[in-house]
Amino acid sequence: MHEVSRALALALGLIGRGDQEFLSIVRLSLGVSLTATLAALVIGAPLGVALAISRFRGRAGLILTSNALLGLPPVVVGLCVYLALSRSGPLGKFGLLFTPAAMVVAQLILLTPIVIALTHRMAAGLWGEYGGALMVDGASGPRSIAIILAIGRATMLTVFLAAFGRAISEVGAIIVVGGNIRGYTRTMTTAIALETSKGELALALALGMVLIALSFAVNAVAFLLARAWRK
Amino acid sequence: MASVVLNEVRKTYAGGFEAVKGVSFTVSDGGLCVLVGPSGCGKSTLLRMVAGLETVSSGDIRIGERRVNDLEPMARDIAMVFQNYALYPHMSVFDNMAYGLRNRGTPKPEIEKRVKEAARILELDALLERKPRQLSGGQRQRVAMGRAIVRKPAAFLFDEPLSNLDAKLRVQMRIEIRKLQRELKTTSIYVTHDQLEAMTLADRLVVMNGGHMEQVGTALDVFQNPASVFVAGFIGSPPMNFLAGEVDTQGRLRLPDGAFLAFDPKRGEAQVGRKVLAGLRPENVALRNGVEDGAAPRFRLELVEELGMGRLVHGKVGERPFTVAQGASDPPPSGYSLSIGIEPALVHLFDAASGLSLTSAAPRR
Ligand SMILES: Nc1ncnc2c1ncn2[C@@H]1O[C@H](COP(=O)(O)OP(=O)(O)OP(=O)(O)O)[C@@H](O)[C@H]1O
Ligand SMILES: [Mg+2]
Numbered sequence: 001m002h003e004v005s006r007a008l009a010l011a012l013g014l015i016g017r018g019d020q021e022f023l024s025i026v027r028l029s030l031g032v033s034l035t036a037t038l039a040a041l042v043i044g045a046p047l048g049v050a051l052a053i054s055r056f057r058g059r060a061g062l063i064l065t066s067n068a069l070l071g072l073p074p075v076v077v078g079l080c081v082y083l084a085l086s087r088s089g090p091l092g093k094f095g096l097l098f099t100p101a102a103m104v105v106a107q108l109i110l111l112t113p114i115v116i117a118l119t120h121r122m123a124a125g126l127w128g129e130y131g132g133a134l135m136v137d138g139a140s141g142p143r144s145i146a147i148i149l150a151i152g153r154a155t156m157l158t159v160f161l162a163a164f165g166r167a168i169s170e171v172g173a174i175i176v177v178g179g180n181i182r183g184y185t186r187t188m189t190t191a192i193a194l195e196t197s198k199g200e201l202a203l204a205l206a207l208g209m210v211l212i213a214l215s216f217a218v219n220a221v222a223f224l225l226a227r228a229w230r231k
Numbered sequence: 232m233a234s235v236v237l238n239e240v241r242k243t244y245a246g247g248f249e250a251v252k253g254v255s256f257t258v259s260d261g262g263l264c265v266l267v268g269p270s271g272c273g274k275s276t277l278l279r280m281v282a283g284l285e286t287v288s289s290g291d292i293r294i295g296e297r298r299v300n301d302l303e304p305m306a307r308d309i310a311m312v313f314q315n316y317a318l319y320p321h322m323s324v325f326d327n328m329a330y331g332l333r334n335r336g337t338p339k340p341e342i343e344k345r346v347k348e349a350a351r352i353l354e355l356d357a358l359l360e361r362k363p364r365q366l367s368g369g370q371r372q373r374v375a376m377g378r379a380i381v382r383k384p385a386a387f388l389f390d391e392p393l394s395n396l397d398a399k400l401r402v403q404m405r406i407e408i409r410k411l412q413r414e415l416k417t418t419s420i421y422v423t424h425d426q427l428e429a430m431t432l433a434d435r436l437v438v439m440n441g442g443h444m445e446q447v448g449t450a451l452d453v454f455q456n457p458a459s460v461f462v463a464g465f466i467g468s469p470p471m472n473f474l475a476g477e478v479d480t481q482g483r484l485r486l487p488d489g490a491f492l493a494f495d496p497k498r499g500e501a502q503v504g505r506k507v508l509a510g511l512r513p514e515n516v517a518l519r520n521g522v523e524d525g526a527a528p529r530f531r532l533e534l535v536e537e538l539g540m541g542r543l544v545h546g547k548v549g550e551r552p553f554t555v556a557q558g559a560s561d562p563p564p565s566g567y568s569l570s571i572g573i574e575p576a577l578v579h580l581f582d583a584a585s586g587l588s589l590t591s592a593a594p595r596r
Contacts, residue, residue, distance in 0.1 A: 132284050133317035137331035137378075138305030150321050 003201070010202030011209060021183070022203065026210055029187040032100055032174065033167035036107035040163055044112045045156060048119025049145045053127045063120060069113030074106075078176030081106040085177065098179040103187070106173040111163045118162060122155045123148050154229045161222040169215050233295030233308075233385040234260045235281065235418055240290035242276050250276040252442040253290070258386075258435065261416040263409075267429035268439035269465070274422040275390055277439075281420060282311050282388050294385055305334070310379035314391040316371050318363040318378075324350075325359040328377045342381075349377040352411070369400050376408070380415065387412070387419040393428065405431060426466050430454065438462050456591040460581045463510045463588075469543060472516070472553045474509045474528070475583065478502060482575065484509055488549045490528040494578040498590040501580055507589065510579035513556035517572045518544060518564050527570040530555070535563065 014022045051063055083089050085097040085105075096102045126148050134144045149156060171189035178185035180194050188207040195204040235258040242251040251273040258264040266274045279285040281292055283304035292299050299307045310331070318327050325346055332342045350356045353373040363371055372392065379387055392408070393401045409432055412419050423429050429436055430450045438445040438453060438461075446458040457463035463471045474492065476484035480503060482496040492509055494501075501507060518530060528548050536543040544555040544564055548571060555571065557563070580589040 129315060130317050130319065132279070132282070132311065132313060133319075133378075135284055135304040136282060136309065136311045138303075138334035139330075140334075143334070147319060151319065153321075 007201035007205050011206035014202065014206040015209065019206075022206055024183065025186050025188055025191050025207060028100065028185070029168060029189070029211075032103045032187060033107065033164060033170075036104045036111055036167050037160060037164040039104070039108050040111035040115045041156075041160060043108075044115030045119045045149060045159070046145050048116040049123040049148045050141070051116070051120045052123035053131060053144055053148065054141065063117075066113045066116040066120065070117055072110060072113065074110055074170050074172030075176060077109050078106050078173035081109065081173070081177045097177065098181060098185060100178070100185055102177040103174040103185060106177045107167045107170065110170065110173055111167055114163050114166060115159055118159045119152075119156070122152045122159070126152050154225065158222050158226055161218050161225075165215055165218045165222070168218070169211065233418055234258060234262075234293075235264075235386055235420065236291070236293040237277075237281070238291040238293075240277065240280060240292060241288045242273070242280060242285060243288045250442055251280070254437075254439070254444045255290075256435075256437050256444065256447050258418055258420060260418055262434045263412050263419045263421060263432060264435045264437060265429040265433035266420065266422045266437045266439060267426055267433075267465075268424065268445075270424055272439045273442040274424070274439055278311075278388050278390050278420060278422050281386075282309055283307050308385040309388055310382045310384040310386075311388040311390065312375045312379050312392040314394055316363075316375040316395075318371060318374055320363050322362070323359065324355060324361050324363070324366070324374050324377075327363065327374055328381050331378065331382050345381045345383075346377075349381045352380070353377050368396055369404065372396060372404060376411070380411070380417075383417075385418065387417050389419065389421040391423055392421075394423070394425075401428070408432070427468060430466065436466075438465060440465075456588070457510070457579065458588050458591050460508055460510070460586040463579060463581070467512060469513045469554045469556060471579070472511045472513060472548070472551070473581075474511065474548060474551060474553075476507055476509055478505045478507060484580075486528055486549060488529070490549075491526045492528060492573075492578065493575040494580060494590070495576040498576065499580065499588070501589050506583035508581040508583055508586075510581060511553075511571075511573050512577065513543070513554045515573055515577040516555045518555050518557070518561075519570045519572055520565060521568050521570070527572060530569040530571050532564055532567050532569055 051059060081102060082097065084091050085102055086092055096105070130148070130151065134147060139147060169189060171193055174187060175190045175193060178187070178190060180186050180190040188211045192204045192207050192211070238255050240251060240254045241249065243249045254277060256264065266277060268274055276285060280287050283299065283302060287300050294307055294309065319330065322330065328346045328349060329342045332345065350359055353376055355370070355373055355377055358366060358370060363374065366374065375392065393404050396404060405428055421432055433450045435447065436450050436453045437447050440461050446453055446462045453462060454466055457466060460473065464473070474486055476486045476492065478501045479485040479491065482493060484492040484494060484507065486492060494509065519527065530546050530548055530553065532544065532546045534545040536545065541556060541558045542563065544557060546553055579591070581587060582589055
């Protein structure tokens with residue numbers, strides 16, 4: 001008990017005086033997760049809408065796949081990316097392993113199915129409502145996608161929050177491909193995992209508090225937005 | 232300007248359900264054809280096939296000179312008004328109306344001119360900058376109409392465009408749609424499940440039931456000469472009364488309780504002994520006080536609805552519910568000893584087994 005309260009005091013100290021290492025970890029976490037989330041949106045949102053509005057062979061299979069991939073185990077994704085980026089892997093020559101870029105790639109793979117599945121769900125509903133009008137109005141495929149996303153922009157914000165919430169709290173994939181290198185690829189979650197196992201509770205606790213505050217805020221905003229828009 | 236011709240059009244959905252089972256009719260150039268029928272009878276499916284929003288399983292659809300079966304909706308030169316209006320919520324009224332024109336590459340000044348003109352006709356001038364959510368239901372309906380008319384298409388397709396409005400507005404908009412359609416002389420197909428809306432709008436009425444076409448004709452013709460029990464019961468409000476009976480002698484039916492009902496044998500053949508349904512329109516039936524001659528069907532009074540311009544008298548004849556529509560000047564029913572009377576020429580007869588009319592001169596198609 002004594003140790004915990006000492007660690008807690010230290011943690012508050014780290015946050016309070018804006019410790020350099022602590023801040024850089026938070027910054028990297030935010031940077032990696034935001035980049036991965038935005039990239040997943042850029043790729044997944046149009047795909048999700050396209051799956052809802054076009055009819056082609058194998059479409060049902062793709063929808064099923066994207067839904068099944070929602071439960072992708074992060075560690076396995078990390079492992080696959082690791083194998084691809086490792087020096088003997090197919091993408092080894094880029095030297096990306098154990099860099100923030102590798103972490104972004106791993107998270108992008110995790111998040112894209114989420115964005116596709118959630119966007120598809122939204123777009124299927126909107127297409128039922130507006131699809132006929134768009135077709136009669138002669139909107140092309142890309143224009144239809146843009147309009148569905150514009151109409152559903154409120155829902156897309158919750159999709160963003162859901163994906164970001166998953167990214168920022170994820171540890172399995174980024175620890176494998178990032179390596180938790182101090183000052184370079186150490187994020188909040190990887191730091192907590194490693195520091196705790198080393199018994200360095202202060203930094204872990206401080207990061208834990210920030211992480212909880214962040215994911216609490218993200219989820220609260222998502223919930224409030226969803227409630228406000230349902231009206 | 233174009234006519235729309237449907238020839239043996241069928242639709243089987245992916246699951247194997249046949250929603251439209253061979254429908255053929257023609258909408259003449261500038262005419263307004265109403266598709267009417269109960270929920271689920273395939274009206275929207277048929278309209279969406281004309282629009283190109285559903286594939287045609289078999290049969291031909293022609294708009295003007297062209298067979299359009301395999302054309303994209305945009306290439307068919309139609310405009311459609313949807314039941315939910317489907318106005319783009321993030322666009323202004325102006326942009327909603329202009330969108331279809333922009334996609335077709337219409338020059339800007341022309342778009343401006345057409346939208347302004349439509350807005351004037353529909354009294355939307357002051358609302359062009361608003362978003363759909365800032366409009367009332369009736370105004371949204373007008374925008375949906377405006378989006379259709381700016382295009383100056385070969386045909387308008389309406390899918391229950393008034394069903395989201397309250398009763399009063401619905402009547403008002405019904406009249407406006409009719410006026411507008413007369414003025415623009417654009418060939419139109421209008422879908423509704425409201426028989427009154429159908430009667431008042433139609434140049435030509437197509438009554439559908441369970442994916443089949445039951446009857447085609449002018450509103451008056453369908454009303455006066457319903458081709459089947461289904462049409463007879465569906466068109467007209469309050470609906471036609473039906474009494475089961477058997478042809479006793481030429482020109483006379485025997486009802487189960489021993490009463491007799493005279494019909495006009497000249498209107499159609501009905502052999503003696505045939506089991507039939509007699510159809511009596513509520514407004515053609517007179518109520519008589521007392522049971523004068525024992526042969527007239529007896530009416531058991533249950534409820535009187537006063538409407539001001541008349542009244543509806545509900546009761547039973549034999550075991551069947553029966554309604555009589557009285558004018559305001561008719562004496563209200565007094566006492567419970569009543570019988571019904573009707574001109575023999577106004578009695579419709581239907582074959583009890585097939586439901587087809589025996590008295591209607593009109594061909595079924
Ligand atoms: N995409 C679909 N797949 C399978 N069946 C369908 C589909 N769309 C409609 N149906 C079925 O086809 C039938 C006709 O539907 P449709 O929407 O044309 O009816 P409707 O006459 O317009 O009815 P309403 O007045 O309720 O709008 C219904 O039984 C419906 O369940
Ligand atoms: Mg319908």
